[in-house]
Every structure is written in C-alpha cells, then in structure tokens.
Amino acid sequence: MAGISSSIVAPPRYRRMPSRPRSEGKRAKIVDAAMRHFAEQGYHAARVGDIALALGIAKGSIFQHFGSKGGLFFEAYKKAVRAFPRYLDAPTEVRETGFFEVLRYWLARTEHLLHEDWIPYRVSLLGNYGTDLTLKREINRFLLAEDPYGTVPFVRCGLQRGELRDDLDQEMMVSILDWTMERFQDALLTEELDPGLFRRHGNVMEKKEARIIQFLAMLKRAIGAEPRR
C-alpha cells in the first residue's frame, strides 16, 4: 500500500471521494465488477488492472474514484453486506412463531441464499477473514454503525416479546448472536473456514439439520427466557 509506511501499524486512508454528479453510475459499475473479481479470485489475487480491463476503462480511473484497492474493496464489501436480508425480513408468519424460529428460518435458508447469489457472501467472507487488520478495523466500524443484519432491533424485539432473558445486557446478547451465527453459517457453508464442526469425524451433510437444531437449542438455553413452570 502507498504512503507513510511504518508507524508501527500503518494507517492508510481510505479516502472518500466527494460523489460527483455524473459518475454515480460508473462508480456502481466499477463496484459490481470489483465484487465479481474479488469473489472469484480473492482479495489479493484480484487485480485492479483486470477489473479495469473487464470494464474497458483505464486503471487510473478506478484509483481516481476509490483511492486504493482497499478503498475499492471496502465499497464492494459494504454493497455485499447491505444486499443480505435482515433478521426481521423473515416472512410475517415465521416472525410470529418466535425469535428462535426466525433464526431457524434463516439458518435453513443460508445455503439456498448462497447458491442463489454467492458473490456477496464470498465478498463478505473476504472482509471478515481475508484482507488485513487495517481494513478489518474499518469494516468493524461499519458493521457497528450500520448493523446491517438488523441484529439490534431483532434482539430488542425478542426482548419485548419476553423470549429473551431480561437479566443480560442487550449488547452482550447482540454480540453473542452475531459471533455465533456468523461462525455457524461459515461452518455450514465454506470449506476454508470450517473449523471442524462438519469434518472432525467425516460426517458432512447428513447431520446438518441435526446440528442446526442442537445449535438453536443451545442458543435458546444461553439467551432465551426461562420457560414458565
């Protein structure tokens, strides 16, 4: 990366260009192409030059718009993540069956969503694990500010319905939910990140459904309200 280099941890600026009037469409096209390239090649293997080539524009143009490869990726990441559904986007009839049923609904669907549109998923995976800590920091700031999966309102909703414990900090529950759901989904979906859950003993697919049930049961005990007796 460019610039100031070594002050212990180099802090490159992902400079935000002021959005000029006529270039919005072009920016969007670049970001789309970038998403495809990053998804297919990975962050490092993707070449800015290739992206420009594929679009029939000059490489310099991309840098003019996004400042750096990292800046371009950050935009692609944001777009990818914003394309995902939020928890409370589940159909009403599912939502009415309760907090944990919503979770089950999305877990059962992740695979389907992935095959339908794998590019955003792959890009978000890169953002979570495959770039560098400086970018990751920026990404976490973004996730915190935007809550793109709507975890906070989802948890708030669960609290209001009395389905979640009221003796835990809301942030704690949000964090736990974010962490475990993310990792569980990654384990369900990816080969790179599978931390053993589906491979430790070689049983790959057949137990998936059972795992989801177990996982949800655990989560329910962890943060669910005590059932009345």
Place this chain on the structure above:
Amino acid sequence: MAGISSSIVAPPRYRRMPSRPRSEGKRAKIVDAAMRHFAEQGYHAARVGDIALALGIAKGSIFQHFGSKGGLFFEAYKKAVRAFPRYLDAPTEVRETGFFEVLRYWLARTEHLLHEDWIPYRVSLLGNYGTDLTLKREINRFLLAEDPYGTVPFVRCGLQRGELRDDLDQEMMVSILDWTMERFQDALLTEELDPGLFRRHGNVMEKKEARIIQFLAMLKRAIGAEPRR
C-alpha cells in the same frame, strides 16, 4: 504470489521444506525475527527483506528455507499458537474447582498474558483475520489437527466430571467453545476487532469483570449440565 495464478481460487503451495540437519537453529532464528516483524507491522507491511536485513542474512536464504512469505508466516503462526497455554495447564487447585472456573481463570488472565508477551497474540490475530483465505484454510487445517489450546481434552474432561451436558455432540461443544472464547478474548483485548461489545455504549473498562461473569453464566447455561434439583 507466485505461480499458476488464476484457476478460480489460486491454490499456492506453502511447500514444506524437509528439515535439514544443520539448519534447524537458523530456521528458528528466522521464525523468531519474522514473528516480531509480522507482529509489529502486520502481514502485508512486513517485508521479507527487512527480516533478512535484521538478521544479517540474504533475502534469498529465507525463501530457500520457507518457500514464500506465506510459508514463513505459517511457521510463525504455528510457533505463536503453540506458545499459548492449554486449558488444562491451569493450576491444579483451579482445575479442581471445575470446568467453568478454569475458563474464568484464563479469561481473567488473558490481559496479563497479552502484556507479558504480546507478539504471539498479535501473530495469531493476523492468522485469524489478516492474511488471506488460502492461508486461513491451511491454518484451520492446522488448528484442527493440533488442537493447540487443548479444547478437546478439556471438554472431554468436563464431560467426565459431569459438568457438561451429555446430550450434545462433543464436537459441537468444542466448536462453540473455540468460537466464543476466541471472539470474546479478542473483544476483551483488541481495538481493531472490537465488535462493539465494549464500545456500543461507551463503557470500556469498568464492566469487564461483569462481562466475564455474564459470559460464563451464558456459556454454562448453554453447555453446562443441568444442576440437580
């Protein structure tokens, strides 16, 4: 990175050199220097040339030993992770007070361990979040094969003592424990990865102890055996 380049996801080999007799000491020295450099600069900002310079050897020598920057980092990562204590390394008197007390013991200690020896921690952080997916895959394979924190025997021990539910798959509990402990420790320790747990509402330090207690209580409900009534 070198080589074959683009088949959807480039699969570079982190070739393992057969360990030659007389070079072991040198390899170790290189790995140590690499750990320092990676920890201080990050994966990308660290220069193989600098590492060589710091050691007073030629850059080519490093490539002869480790094949690539990625290969070198992988060795550094393994060394870093192997330097961490295993769950069951807790003092006997702590171990005797039970499974969840061991967890509390280590959580209360992480900060201290970090300040005492931050380099391995930083390198492991890079391996978990800051390189690329190809390397991450290799890393996960390693973690799975070596179980460097000793989570598997720790959980087995907890099961034998009847402190953990016996109706859950052992692998499931191991995975949950690995995931949540890792993220929780990262949240406790790092600024880059802070997923909001300690910042969402601005309270930074004072609640840390309380968080640990809450976290453990949650974990206990999730995977702990039902208390007898």
Place this chain on the structure above:
DNA sequence: AGAGTTTCATGACTTGAGGTCAGGTCATGG
C-alpha cells in the same frame, strides 16, 4: 586427506502489481 557430492548462502536480477500524474477530452454555462 583429497575428490566428489550435497547443502546452504548470496545478491543481482526479473516480474508484476499498486499507485501517480501530466496531459487530453468533453459537457456545461456564460
């Protein structure tokens, strides 16, 4: 001990990707 063989070290060199910039183009408005 000395020739032959293997192992290891070296640093100049190649490659190739990110990033820059002086200049050109084109749309707009006066």
Place this chain on the structure above:
DNA sequence: CCATGACCTGACCTCAAGTCATGAAACTCT
C-alpha cells in the same frame, strides 16, 4: 465560442516478492 473544471487516460514509477547462477562450506567415501 471560449473558459472552466470534472473526468479519463495510459505511460511511467516504485517497490517488494520471488528466482537463479554462482560459489563456499560441510559432509561422505574410498
């Protein structure tokens, strides 16, 4: 019709990963 400035361009620069021919050092075998 010219002035302005946003936008585009691609040759060029920088710099770090990775290569390799060369040679020294260590080891082996007769």
